[in-house]
Amino acid sequence: MLATQLGTLLAGEVAGLDPALDVADGLDDALAHGLGRLGDPERAALTALAAAVGGSPLSTPVGEAVAKLAAGTVADEYLAALAGARTALFGAAHDALLARLDDALGRQRAEWAGAGTDAAAVPLAAARSWLTELAVTGWRGVDEDLVAASAPVVAALLVEPRTRRLAVLLDGFGAELRACAPVATMELLPVRRWGDLWSRAVLLAQDTWPGPAEPVPVSGRLLPLGVDVHEHATAVQVQVHGVLESAEGVRSVRASLVAAKVDTIVGPAVWSLFDAPVLLGALAEHRALELADMPLLPGGDLRWRESAARLGEPADPFTTARLVLPTATAVAPPPLDRHPARLAEPVLVEDYQTVDGAAVLDGHRLRFDLDRLPGCGPLTPALVAGSTGCIGLLRWDAGEWLLQPLAVRATVKRKPVVAATGDWALGPTDAKVAKAEAKNDAVSVLRERAGRLLRS
Amino acid sequence: MDETEPIAVGGQTGADPVRRSGAVLVRPVPVRKLAKVPFVELADGRVQGVVSSGSDIARVYVSSVTAVGHGLSCSTNNNRPCGALHGPYPCKHLRLLLSEATLQYGLPRVARYLRVEVEPDGDLESALDPHHEPTPAATVFSRFLRHLSYLELPEVAEPMPELHWFGGTRAVD
Known part of the structure; x- marks a missing residue:
């Protein structure tokens, strides 16, 4: 940019x-x-x-x-x-x-071309009732009992794959309300955020909410730009942004993996929840991916199948961002997903100065979204502060544009370094972090406990 | 409930936190080792959790301290009482539970939940006024099983746009 x-x-x-x-x-x-x-x-x-x-x-x-x-x-x-x-x-x-x-x-952007799909016909009345009670009570009246009433609703939605989206949303929303209960004692309420989460959940809990869209197969070369990580206590999503070169042209795509987890699985351990060595390998080793008949949803999301991808040649994300990204056609988001909070457009910003947590280019300030640096990778606020180049996602929140770093070029102790959120996708490359992870191994410990106790 | 002080709407400074979709209210918990105490929570008016037995890999102890009155309970998941818990003296399972709760939630939050005052470098256990109060293990144990069942849910292939509201964020050191 x-x-x-x-x-x-x-x-x-x-x-x-x-x-x-x-x-x-x-x-x-x-x-x-x-x-x-x-x-x-x-x-x-x-x-x-x-x-x-x-x-x-x-x-x-x-x-x-x-x-x-x-x-x-x-x-x-x-x-x-x-x-x-x-x-x-x-x-x-x-x-x-x-x-x-x-x-x-x-930026060129394609028109939305997805078709409407039939609703999934799953029981959602219990979720609607809880959301109604929440709205009737109001945030200021939320206490632990009201939040606890969501637990059986979430438990039932979690086991049904077609309602997992709603379950994951309600679980994160509920945990947040529980941490804040009793809300009456809070000084400032995040009313836009809770309004967002509530209205999103209400729509997902309608019987008429459309089912999953139909994908089309695509083949070609996927050049990853970086990975955006989303996480709350019981879910983690890694969303890879990249550029797909295929016979139909060059376009921006994303590939997402979602896994359930618990609150004590944090930091680099979250990578081990995913069984996707090809995709994670491309992130860790900075490689391209060769896709053959990978399903692509109308909103630009690849429905990732490891068997439809193999590791390709080394590909530097900064080179991709400089040379290929400007030629790519962006996709239109699914109509029901349109919300400023979902704006996450990959950009390359270079030759800036960092001043007070912002990239400054010719007097124009673009603040870094340092709250979105995930714990599973090596990107830290200090690295961002020392950076001169950044692949990031342009976001908008509370009236301002923000840059969420996915990878930075920085100078540490007078040596140039490149660090990206996905560098540890196959395990931490920092010896100290790797040693600590090997000692803890939260995922294995809990899986062993689950294997022994859930079936005894 | 008084275990949580008013939580500041955290995150970015400068812009209006009230109108911020991405306001951060819950930070990830700090990393702790799970081998001995795989589960600890502040819920149901108790600091409660599950402690793996040191001698039998298939056995776990369900341990809890009530917030009001500091009633101590420790038994196996089959309700066999812990032999080491006598009167007002916590057994090693309860000691482990409290120290891991402190790691996961921080001493101030655990102390507040148990309604005691402890200096930042003080000792939580000596601040308690405990007594033996056996409680059935079933409730806590079933909460632990539900906790574990998250790890058995299958991966999902569809993207979840809602998770954009939960940006990955680092634990505060």
């Missing part, structure tokens, strides 16, 4: 963004208060929400839901309408931000 591109990205307001988010903020504040006992500010916020989607297909259900809630009648379907309206607002915010990004970077 050039200084002029960064300048364009940061220049001026994104039209319509603030008014849309103001309306959503109103709902978020009402959710903190609780929808069971609306006061005047909450009624006004809901009315504004209904007005905001008044010209859309959501007009009727949201208008009706707001009228009923204002009259003191609560039902799962009314809350679903609110969650839908909120999601539509953030979807529009996402589109405006992504358009700004594509414009600034001169």
